[in-house]
Amino acid sequence: xxxxxxRKGDLVERKLIKAGVYxxxxxxxxxxxxFPDKETIKFASGVKEITYEPMRVYLMKLIxxxxxxxxxxxxxxxxxxxxxxxxxxxxxxxFIRGWVLSFVLVLAVILLAxxxxxxxx
Numbered sequence: 567x568x569x570x571x572x573r574k575g576d577l578v579e580r581k582l583i584k585a586g587v588y589x590x591x592x593x594x595x596x597x598x599x600x601f602p603d604k605e606t607i608k609f610a611s612g613v614k615e616i617t618y619e620p621m622r623v624y625l626m627k628l629i630x631x632x633x634x635x636x637x638x639x640x641x642x643x644x645x646x647x648x649x650x651x652x653x654x655x656x657x658x659x660x661f662i663r664g665w666v667l668s669f670v671l672v673l674a675v676i677l678l679a680x681x682x683x684x685x686x687x
Contacts, residue, residue: 593632
């Protein structure tokens with residue numbers, strides 16, 4: 567019995583590590599799309615001024631966003647493993663429902679994280 571619990575704990579730990587690493591990488595990719603590294607200001611005379619953020623500041627912004635997204639993913643994975651509703655096999659309808667719910671939840675987390683980063687930047 568103790569070996570079975572140890573094996574389940576190892577599987578949960580492995581899943582949480584994967585969730586953290588993958589969400590960090592995905593967060594970096596999303597951050598590159600969401601956060602521009604330049605700011606364009608148009609003046610009334612038609613002249614444009616483009617200012618670039620220093621690379622150090624831009625990279626820290628991306629890493630901060632990715633780390634926050636990774637922490638949310640780890641917390642979500644832990645909650646999912648902690649509060650499993652069923653141990654049985656699920657059907658196709660339950661699979662699709664869970665997939666859509668997961669997509670919506672991850673999208674909400676990403677939008678909240680980007681809003682959080684945008685407000686406190």
